[in-house]
Amino acid sequence: MLVAVVLGFIFALLVPFFSRFTKRAISLVYPLIPLFLFLYFLGFLEKIKSEGQILFHYNWVPSLGIDLSFRLDGLSLLFALMITGIGTLVFAYTANYLKGHQYLDRFYGYLSMFMASMLGVVLSDNLMSMFIFWELTSISSYFLIGFNNDDPASRKSALTALSITGFGGLVMLSGIILLQVVGGSYSFTELLNSSEIIKNSNSYGWIIALMFVGAFTKSAQFPFHFWLPGAMKAPTPVSTYLHSATMVKAGIYLLARFTPLLGDTIWWNSTLVTVGAITMVYAAIHSVFRVDLKGILAYSTISALGILVFLIGIGTEKSLLAAGIFILAHALYKAALFLITGIIDHETGSRDVSKLAGLQKVMMPVAIAGFLAALSSAGLPFLLGFISKEVMYEATLQLGNWALILTALAVLTKILLLVAGFWAGIKPFTGNLPSEFNKAHMPSPLLWVPPLLLGFLSLGFGMFPFFIQESLIQPVFSSISGSDTTIELKLWHGFNLVLLLSVLTLVSGGLLYFFLKPSKALIEKTFKFEVISPQNIIENGSNLFGSFARFWTRFFQNGYLRNYVITILAFLTLLMAYRLFGEVNIYIDWEQISTVSYYEAIVVLMMIISIIFAISTNSRTTAIVALGVVGFANCLFFIFYSAPDLAMTQFSIDTLTVLLFMLVLVKLPKNKSFSSKGMKFRDAFLSLTFGVLIAILTLEVFEEPSSSEVSKYFADNAYLLAKGRNVVNVILVDYRGFDTMIETVVLVIAAAGVFSLMKLDLNPSKKDL
Amino acid sequence: MSLYDYFNWIIIPILGLSVILVFIRFLKGPSLPDRVIALDMLILISVCIIAIYSIQTNQSTFLDVAMLFALIAFLSTSAYAFYLEQRQRK
Amino acid sequence: MKDILIMILASFGAIFILSSSIGLLRKPDVYLRISVTAKASTLGIGLMLTSAALYFNDYSVTTRIVAIILFVFLTISIGGHLLARAAYFTKTPIWKGTKVDDLAGQYDEVTHELYSEKHNSSIKPEKDTSI
Amino acid sequence: MIVLPIIFQFIAGTILLFFWRKINLQKVLSILFSVIGLGISIWLFLQVWEKGIMVTQSGDWKAPFGISIVADTFGVTMVLLSSISGLAVSIFSTGSMRKERLAFGFFPIFHFLIMGLQGAFLTGDIFNLYVWFEVVIISSFVLLTLGGKKQQLEGALKYVSLNLLASSLFLIGIGFIYGLTGSLNMADVAIKLDGLQNRGLVSVTSGIFLVAFGIKSAIFPMYFWLPASYHTPPPAVSAIFAGLLTKLGIYAMLRTFTLMFGGDEFMGDIMVVLAALTILSGGLGAILQQNMGKVFGYLIICHIGFLIAGLGIYTELAIMGTIFYLIHDIIVKTNLFMVSGLILKINGTQDIKELGGMYKNFPLLSLLMAIPLFSLVGIPPLSGFWAKIFLIQAGLETKDFFLIGFIVLGSFLTLWVIARLWGEVFWKNSVGLPKKANGLYFGQMPLIDQWLMVFPIFLLAAISLYIGFSAENIILLSQKISSELMDPTGYIEAVLGLKAITP
Amino acid sequence: MKSLIFKTASSYLLPLLLLFSIFILLRGHYLPGGGFVGGLMASIAFLIHSFAFGLKETQSIIKINPGYLMPIGLAFAVGAAIAPFFVDAPLLKGLWFEEPFRFIGMVGSALIFDIGVYLVVIGATLTIIFSITDTV
Amino acid sequence: MTKSLFLSNLILAIIWVMATGTLTEENFLFGFFISFTILWVITFKKEERKYFTVIPKLLAYIAFIFWEIIKANFQSLKESFYPKSKLEPAIVKVPLDAKTDVEISILSNIISLTPGTLIMDVSDDKKVVYVHVMHLLDKENFIKEIKLKFEKPLLELMR
């Protein structure tokens, strides 16, 4: 199983290395991989039917509780089959669609990476590894959407898609971790046992909210849906694969998967129903206002995803069953429609549905596929779409108080989707071929066989539901609902309300199709609502965020050193003051303070005056000489208080510093006075506060009794063990010789630095220009 | 009167007074050479103070500091002179 | 006895120092100030150090003190010379009461060459009119 | 023998100083020394991993009197990481640096810088730490200004002044520590501070350390020098700065705030707030910039926030997250700046608007570069991902929900920035090479130099991948470090010789 | 500076001050002084000389580029630091000759170390000052 | 000649120290004194005898300078309390007989240390020095005084 998941990755990794040799054979080799996987998963059908689920376990990061456990049950098997099955078709389709493309190999690389990630998502039992694969789908879709990377719009869409799904992913990550914190495990199987604990915990609301963000962004639910139409910039096989059949369903998968664990609470259900309902209606309306085939399909996909969320949200057995069937039905017909769109685009160079017509004359098989897909989408009897629609209406009708309105919404959505489906699958193939498409001709079988196959599958499953009832849908249902009710898929339910609604849907949809013609004018009408569209709101929001970012960055990183210093020291001052006055008992113990002799007072006075002088003078040289006096007075303290070594060193170094200053100053320009009075006052205030705080703090630390253990040891052993009388020097070269050793390095580096600073100038000089 | 007291109450006050006078010159300037000579003088007075202090504390080690001070006073004077001349040359 | 000698020496030293400090403060121009420091402080320092030598009465201390005294004598006079010269270069004002200024016009402004014969290009310190 | 890495780099730097002008010899020696240094670090790491904390007392003066050199797991891990980064940058710089710069002491100073870092990681003495810090900052000053270009100088001015300010504060902090305890040995100080009645003073002191190290590690509101300077020196220099310099501040903070000021709740809260704002500031800055170097500079800040977050939360799990992130970040950030250097060599500019066409012209190289870029984002299971799990979990456990919000925001902004960068630099078509006054484009360089630039990127990318895919090992390591940090008894006992320890 | 007096005096002062700086260096272990102060004094001596005679002259007197004094000094210091390794003692352990030398006193690794410091200080200070007076 | 005598004197002193085996300063000075006496006794040539008069002369000159310095200090002590009006400063050019650098330098230092005078500079051709005087009564007289009091004995000693 691990191999099955990882195969795609291995393949993706190998692509760049082997593409040179396999360029020719590429299109033949690649589709074999998903095909192989498809067959592999198909082999599990029987086992799942009998055992319900199979677990595989591979260790990875045991200390985090993260492993590569795979869980194959009805739901994941359905998805695995869809991923590999549709994958096979898409791979084959691509071989021709992008034939001779310079980067075909890369494309396959991304595609197989995506497939593997997707398999990982649906198969992982461990939530964290599921999340890892989840993110990988985002990344690989980023690369796929941006495949035509010369095109700025393509790049922008890729970025948008990644931003939204990435954002959702991160939020979901928090949710997953929170789930682990509450439930104690990342293993889905283990978590199932503590379902009740989780639902009753305080964090439950947070958990589902965070998970929802992840699922909604991925599955393009309102208001995060807008990345999906943008993602249609990708080559058609990508749209087919990612944006109809698989990736966008990852969110649905997630919700379905979590239903037994987190579902069946008021929050869960009401949120999902609300969001699902809004999305399905909103997107369905949008879909009939488009003329671009891909746009129509994108919005109808969003709407379909809304339906799925809606169904999962209802949460009854019927609705979950409906969801299970609809996942499959939608995948089949929507993939077909996308592939067909690709063919049309490929052959005619246009996706404008208002212009397209009459293509049945040149590409009959494609037309058949289109018809089948559109009819399945519409839910015509004998197609899989019909069954799903019936079950769905049944589900909504069972809802008591809410039944009426929810059913109405569902019917409305279905009607609009019918129109959208017809536009995509039927309209281009009816009527007369416009002259501008005369050059269109029959595409290669690699292109038309996949959609046709999908169309026939819709038909086949629709006519003979027992094919899939027990082997596939039953296990799917069990794993979503967690119940062991036996289901039955029927074509005929008798004359009842559901049938009436079906008929209503078909009739009004059909009428709408005949009266409403797709046109640019229709779209233009929607423009005035753009202002309040989520996309616009979020884009405005992100612009606002950008302005905020600009403000924040300019505010702090304003280029003025003094502002930096002020910020830092104001922060320090506040911190110190808060702690000092809040926590420290300020006192002075005069016992510890020695008396002042008058000569010390003179030196102190001299020092203070010199400091003020150095600060206030406007002449540089005077400031430097004053600095010299400060250092000199400092040395006097060192002498008075028994530090001859220190006095000597400090004085030599002070003098050298002053000397350096002098040498540097020779050519510096005149000092100017820049600051205003107010600014000086502010600075003086801050400086004094800082100085006072440091002073108080120093005094308080001074008052604390201190241990002299270390210095006593030094003094006692200086002569006996270290053979020196000058303890300071003994410390410098022996006790703490290590310091000194390093310190010499500081000097060396400083000297080297000064040397290079003075001698090396890489600025382009005038003669170079 | 002991040596210590004599120094403490007679000599050091005189030196302290000198320091103040020189320091006033330092503050007044007006030219850089004035300040430099004042600084030089300050250091030289401190050589004296150190000498006195070493007697008071009976620590001859301080005299070495005095030696260094004298050396540095010379260095800084010559450096300032150097600087002044360089600046003029410019 | 030794103590008294020390006291006397130190007292004289301190007085000389004080006098040169007063001079430093009161003399009207920088050249006079340099001149006065160079003189009075030398002996002041010398006496102070001598009293210390007397006090410690130790061979090694004495030699060091002698070294310091000689060094101070040498450096004070040279330092004074350097500073006075530099002050002249930078046109530090000379007191208006100065009787003769043979140096006026003897420096070459560019090469800083000093001529022994009368010469005419040059650095004249401004007469100080403020005092 | 713990001092071996330090002493070795010391000797290396000294030898290189002797060959000041012999550039080619220096190149060879530098790589050689870096390799040996790495070997020593690995050896030391294994020793400590097997035997536990090792201590040497310099001068054979028993603690707390002499300077203790302590190799605990944290320390040796940092030494190892710095050796790895050091090797990579050493190789990279032989290929990418201009001759003039090499002729003015780049290599010796570089090795001294590595020595400074490793010394700081191994010392057990707070003042000694200060001295190591100074070695590091003076070397960084020199490397930052090497060449004296206009931009470099302007950036350096801010870098130098704020770092000197930090040093001064550090010194004040040490003064207070000594005033309070009479000791400098961190283990000894820890014990003595613990026994102190006046907690307020300890807390204020820790505040000073917070600011001193905060400036060095570029946390909010003290990061200003970083965006002003990190993009100005040659990329090889930026690489070592980015990978290790700010991390030194973090190291010091982790060390002091676990060992000496452990468990101050107020400081923890402050750090949590600062972490959030650091993440925000870095992220916001990064999304605005057009210069690749600046983008990465702001990202450094952003990710420093993650590191501080763990320390602020202050649980074993959180520290573990910080450590893991630190390990990842050192490797990735070093690599990132080398990548930017390579891009600069290829295109002659770091301006995102002018860049492009990388993917088309250098597909394999682009894929190689994608590894550090997306590791940085933390695309699972690459290396940046794992630490976030710990941090988020730790935050959830201590109910620091708003911090998690910022972590998510920071990760998101990083994702956005890198994706945008990828789109602009790699996907977009190139706009043609600008004229270059001097120096060669990548394409014109000799093959050996090309490899010298690509190989270190490859090396670090491979290590990033290792960290990501063998996260288990790194987690075990982080766990060990974290538990050692959170319970410093072992450290203290080892240093003060309360247990029998073999030197 | 073109002062004859200064030149003459400083050419005599130089050896004297160097002597004194070595004196300060050697006795550092017993009395105030040591490598740092000694090194600084020596550099000051050279500086005074360079003020009097100009940089070129002083450099030619020193003969060896002061830059090289730094690695030499470092080598001394690190040599003293790692010497204990050879007798299986930790870094920087003081090693001493049994008997004091005449004039110098006890000779041990600490002294070698201090000499290293002395050389580094001279080298660094002179490099710094010289490289900027060069360009003044 | 003086030099070689001094050298012999020194060597003899060292031999003395080695012979007696006592390496102390006192012993060295003692040895120096003994050999000085011996050399004095055995040297006959007139011009060579200068070596034996130089030292007493030198001591006398140093004493003289010291005295001048003390005088200078007392003078400045007095002056410190003078009003400004008594000052008569001047910068005077003094021609030189001294030729070598060492001679000129020593002379200048002495002039600087003694009453009321300060060397401003020496001309580049070493022919004159410029002296700052605090109280210039008569220029010619002042120049003569300098030359007689300080320069002549110094040159005698040096040559």
Added chain:
Amino acid sequence: MEILLVVIIGFLHAGGLYMLLRRSMFKMIIGLILLGNGANLLIFLLGRLVKGNPPVIEDGLKVFTDIYADPVPQALVLTAIVIGFGLQSFAIILIKRVYNVLNTDDLDELNSTDEEI
């Protein structure tokens, strides 16, 4: 006396900070130097003050008989001073270089590396 020293320490820090906040590079460095001096004095003070008894063991003795000043802060300050010298000289040369290249002392004109976003 300690009080007065504390006042000076406060002054040095206040003055240093004030200078750091000026617009001139030159003043900035003066500020840094003042801060450094302040820190050194602070460490020195916190080693407690002892008058007239340097930590030098007298000739003939093997240990101190009298009181002595704490040698540790002295050694620390000494180290800090020397290090400070290295850093300060670098900083001083840096401003010279900046002036040579950019011809200004005004820090406000030196923010091109932060300005452009």
